[in-house]
Amino acid sequence: NAGVTQTPKFRILKIGQSMTLQCTQDMNHNYMYWYRQDPGMGLKLIYYSVGAGITDKGEVPNGYNVSRSTTEDFPLRLELAAPSQTSVYFCASSLGWGNQPQHFGDGTRLSIL
């Protein structure tokens, strides 16, 4: 049972480039989330999804886009990479909202130079 899988693990981008961070889960969870974590800080919610076709903004959505076409996958898109988006990105999923724990992937470490 793989849980939540994120790819790539590391990536260096140039300013202005775009990329997609992949996240897939094999637990049949309806709820999925994207967080970012800056050095020495807690995680901040970027976007979340309550099911296929439904997404909503979190605390820090600017500069990102998401889609959810299947239950398993929840990709995060950076359109015009900026140095402020250098961070570690975590994807998570849960069976329920509030009463079931979120399970996290190992993260994608992204540097924008």
Place this chain on the structure above:
Amino acid sequence: DAKTTQPPSMDCAEGRAANLPCNHSTISGNEYVYWYRQIHSQGPQYIIHGLKNNETNEMASLIITEDRKSSTLILPHATLRDTAVYYCILWGTGNQFYFGTGTSLTVIP
């Protein structure tokens, strides 16, 4: 807003119980208390959660006060591998999952 208050750092001797406090005086009736930990920059690891009653699993125990305004995570026999940042998080139907800055626990040999 974090809605929880944790001490920034704590030390614990190896083999002793680690008791990590969390204050959440404005907790809502439908909010669960969750505890996670993060080792280095790995993904947060779920430890335990509860609503009203005390909870115990293979990793830890969670003690929630009767008025639910505070809680304590107990690691019964701390090991060096328990050195991590521990987050206390409130999560219910009306709010998002919010990480504060947590407590950095150092287990000392």
